[in-house]
Amino acid sequence: MLLTFVVLMITIECGLCDNVSPKPGLKLFREDYKSVEETCLAVGFVRNSCKNTSTTKTNHRAVAFDVRLKDDKRNFARKARVVFETVDLNEGLGYNASIGIFTAPSGGIYVFDWTTIAYEGQHAYTSLVVNDQFKSWNFCQAGNSKTWLSCSKMTIVKLKQGDKVWIGVFGEPTNIFCQFTSFSGYKL
Numbered sequence: 359m360l361l362t363f364v365v366l367m368i369t370i371e372c373g374l375c376d377n378v379s380p381k382p383g384l385k386l387f388r389e390d391y392k393s394v395e396e397t398c399l400a401v402g403f404v405r406n407s408c409k410n411t412s413t414t415k416t417n418h419r420a421v422a423f424d425v426r427l428k429d430d431k432r433n434f435a436r437k438a439r440v441v442f443e444t445v446d447l448n449e450g451l452g453y454n455a456s457i458g459i460f461t462a463p464s465g466g467i468y469v470f471d472w473t474t475i476a477y478e479g480q481h482a483y484t485s486l487v488v489n490d491q492f493k494s495w496n497f498c499q500a501g502n503s504k505t506w507l508s509c510s511k512m513t514i515v516k517l518k519q520g521d522k523v524w525i526g527v528f529g530e531p532t533n534i535f536c537q538f539t540s541f542s543g544y545k546l
C-alpha cells in the first residue's frame with residue numbers, strides 16, 4: 359500500500375517535472391537557492407556555503423591610497439625612505455603620511471605603482487621596499503640628457519596583515535622632483 363503510494367508520488371512528481379519547461383524550472387531553482395542562502399544567513403546557521411560574511415566583508419573592504427610629494431627631494435642617500443606628504447586618497451587608512459609607510463590592513467595581493475621625475479641630467483633610483491627588503495626597482499637615470507625624465511614602475515606583491523611597504527632609495531645620489539612624483543597602491 360505504502361509502496362504504491364510512493365510509486366504514485368514519484369510518478370506525479372516526474373509528471374510535473376516533465377510538464378515544466380526548463381526555463382521556469384531553473385528560475386524556481388535559483389529563487390529557492392537564494393531563499394535558502396538568505397534564510398541560512400538570517401538564522402546564523404553557518405555552513406561552508408554561507409561562511410561568516412562579516413569576516414569576508416572586513417577582508418574585502420576597499421584598501422587604496424594615492425599620495426604624492428609636496429617638495430623636491432635632493433641628495434637622498436641609499437636606504438633613505440621617500441615620504442609622500444600629500445595624501446589624495448587613503449581608503450582603509452593603510453598609509454601613514456608622517457612616516458611614508460603603508461601598513462597592510464589585511465593579508466592579500468596588492469598592486470603598487472610609483473612614478474618619479476628625475477631632474478635633467480640627474481638620477482632617481484627608487485625601489486618598492488617590503489619590510490626593509492627591496493622588491494622592485496625603478497631605475498631612472500637622466501644621464502647627460504637635457505630632459506626631465508619620468509619613470510614608472512608597477513609591481514604586485516603578496517602581503518600579510520601588518521606588512522610594511524614604502525618607497526626607498528637603492529642608489530645615490532637620488533634627486534626627485536616634487537608633486538609630479540607619486541605613489542599609489544590597492545588591494546586586489
Ligand SMILES: *[C@@H]1O[C@H](CO)[C@@H](O)[C@H](O)[C@H]1NC(C)=O
Pocket residue numbers: 402404410411412413
Ligand atoms: C563572524 O565573524 C565575526 C568577526 O570575526 C564574529 O564576531 C562573529 O561571531 C562571527 N559569526 C559567526 C556566526 O561565526
Ligand SMILES: *[C@@H]1O[C@H](CO)[C@@H](O)[C@H](O)[C@H]1NC(C)=O
Pocket residue numbers: 454455456457
Ligand atoms: C604614523 O606613524 C607615527 C610613528 O609611528 C605614529 O606616531 C602616528 O600615530 C601614525 N599615524 C597614524 C595616523 O597612524
